[in-house]
């Protein structure tokens with residue numbers, strides 16, 4: 001499974017519904033003090049049906065939640081928040097919930113999740129057989145990290161082998177809920193002005209150090225509805241992701257190619273850093289994704305983005321030595337953005353990761369020709385695995401095509417160190 005940018009976008013939207021607490025922390029306080037929160041049969045049914053579609057019909061969690069929320073216009077904001085949060089957290093903690101549940105019955109699984117959250121279960125027929133003390137006993141008996149962190153065994157083994165001692169902290173961090181981060185559109189505002197403007201609307205933010213255009217929401221809320229978003233004053237983009245366009249060192253007037261542009265998050269940032277002067281060519285093999293780029297560019301007040309679908313290798317050959325800067329934001333496992341897309345861990349396999357690695361090397365080999373001599377190519381992933389990151393760059397540099405490039409530097413951004421998504425960003429200069 002390769003993550004698409006559209007999927008990242010939609011899940012970022014859905015994440016806004018989620019409350020700030022994560023299941024993990026509640027598990028440790030588990031069942032000592034039970035919270036009273038009323039359950040309603042129609043919203044619980046919505047959660048159970050959504051879980052069925054995700055795990056038994058193999059659908060994407062973000063799409064299922066979107067459809068579920070649209071299916072009942074009578075649900076208010078609190079109902080919607082309950083459904084989105086419960087589904088996301090059940091997906092994140094799916095293995096753990098299954099380990100401690102009395103059965104695989106979907107209501108039993110929901111009941112177990114609810115108890116793990118520290119809540120009280122109502123005396124519904126559906127929850128018969130789900131008992132607090134039995135759940136607690138089973139939880140306390142668990143010893144394997146894979147079960148406790150709710151990940152497949154193969155992923156735990158791969159993470160431990162590739163990241164060594166860092167894996168424990170990293171998987172812990174990747175199971176937390178993601179923060180909501182904005183990128184101020186500096187074509188229309190400044191970070192400070194945006195912060196003040198949002199504050200006037202009752203939206204508190206803080207400015208993280210080291211990320212010049214980023215603002216982090218102090219409290220989760222639907223920031224897409226804010227008029228400032230419609231005016232194009234900001235985009236929603238994780239702070240680590242904002243490091244990617246910065247790494248290209250673009251200047252006004254440059255010719256820049258974003259070869260795996262998807263819905264255009266990085267293209268927009270690049271054009272903004274260029275002061276909307278020059279040209280950004282946004283390309284992707286999936287032409288439908290580029291339509292989003294166009295729409296977003298208009299909202300951002302950007303005119304220099306041109307989109308082009310990659311039909312075949314001729315599209316690439318025609319652009320030989322044409323770019324001052326080339327961004328290869330390649331498809332990847334998405335393990336660095338597990339917080340936003342928890343279902344990734346159930347859809348990935350060692351084979352799908354091996355397969356995406358082939359695509360990554362293929363893109364490096366075939367697309368590197370587009371950068372001019374003296375120009376800079378940036379290779380980026382939202383993965384934390386060295387096999388998708390530095391080892392791909394090393395392999396490329398050892399190859400024939402790689403002989404034309406000099407390695408400049410790289411950033412291995414881990415979630416437990418940065419507090420934001422996991423990313424990898426390498427800079428190479430064409431000789």
Ligand SMILES: C[S@@+](CC[C@H](N)C(=O)[O-])C[C@H]1O[C@@H](n2cnc3c(N)ncnc32)[C@H](O)[C@@H]1O
Pocket residue numbers: 003004005259260261262263264265266267283284285286289310329330331332359363
């Ligand atoms: C990580 S996503 C890009 C995210 C995007 N840059 C953003 O900031 O929103 C990777 C993209 O690569 C595209 N892709 C996959 N194989 C490709 C190929 N061979 N050439 C170009 N793009 C490809 C996918 O369709 C996907 O949109």
